[in-house]
Amino acid sequence: xxxxxxxxxxxxxxxxxxxxxxxxxxxxxxxxxxxxxxxxxxxxxxxxxxxxxxxxxxxxxxxxxxxxxxxxxxxxxxxxxxxxxxxxxxxxxxxxxxxxxxxxxxxxx
Amino acid sequence: xxxxxxxxxxxxxxxxxxxxxxxxxxxxxxxxxxxxxxxxxxxxxxxxxxxxxxxxxxxxxxxxxxxxxxxxxxxxxxxxxxxxxxxxxxxxxxxxxxxxxxxxxxxxxxxxxxxx
Numbered sequence: 096x097x098x099x100x101x102x103x104x105x106x107x108x109x110x111x112x113x114x115x116x117x118x119x120x121x122x123x124x125x126x127x128x129x130x131x132x133x134x135x136x137x138x139x140x141x142x143x144x145x146x147x148x149x150x151x152x153x154x155x156x157x158x159x160x161x162x163x164x165x166x167x168x169x170x171x172x173x174x175x176x177x178x179x180x181x182x183x184x185x186x187x188x189x190x191x192x193x194x195x196x197x198x199x200x201x202x203x204x
Numbered sequence: 205x206x207x208x209x210x211x212x213x214x215x216x217x218x219x220x221x222x223x224x225x226x227x228x229x230x231x232x233x234x235x236x237x238x239x240x241x242x243x244x245x246x247x248x249x250x251x252x253x254x255x256x257x258x259x260x261x262x263x264x265x266x267x268x269x270x271x272x273x274x275x276x277x278x279x280x281x282x283x284x285x286x287x288x289x290x291x292x293x294x295x296x297x298x299x300x301x302x303x304x305x306x307x308x309x310x311x312x313x314x315x316x317x318x319x320x
Binding site: 126127129131136137138139140141144182186190191192194195196197 | 206208210238246247248250253295297299307308309310311312313314316
């Protein structure tokens with residue numbers, strides 16, 4: 096059974112204080128690891144897809160990396176508008192997305 | 205690109221009635237659509253997978269006679285909650301997979317269902 100564990104559950108940062116969110120996973124036949132951002136009362140917003148260990152992708156203040164066991168979402172110099180819940184999901188051989196519980200990020204001005 | 209819409213965004217219904225939720229891919233054709241349910245402070249739980257023109261595949265524990273899914277075209281899927289009860293109150297979110305973008309799923313804004 097595919098599993099995703101995200102840590103920490105919640106993270107509070109000061110504006111400009113860089114940090115990383117962790118996503119550990121076990122999956123049978125990884126087809127992709129996905130990061131989404133979800134604001135309260137809204138659907139997840141697609142951020143990144145990573146397909147193989149060693150791959151990295153960047154978008155503005157966010158950078159996602161992937162190893163064979165985990166992925167990190169690095170946030171550089173965050174701003175209050177980066178406050179949201181960040182979801183990690185894996186897609187295995189069964190083509191279904193398995194989500195972690197998410198990390199709630201709060202960035203104080 | 206890759207925009208998915210849902211309608212309605214919120215609905216309140218009485219116990220015993222049925223509610224239909226629409227999910228549309230606005231700027232792409234989706235061969236596969238998914239329906240999820242999310243409880244407060246919880247992550248997304250997959251309810252069913254639907255492919256255009258065929259019957260939906262339901263996850264274990266999801267009642268297919270209660271949650272009717274129709275995927276009549278490459279841009280539209282509907283979820284009907286039949287004989288709704290208060291325990292069906294939840295946030296329902298659909299997603300669509302663009303057949304040219306390997307495995308990426310794009311989510312709708314969600315529908316908040318409250319059954320009184």
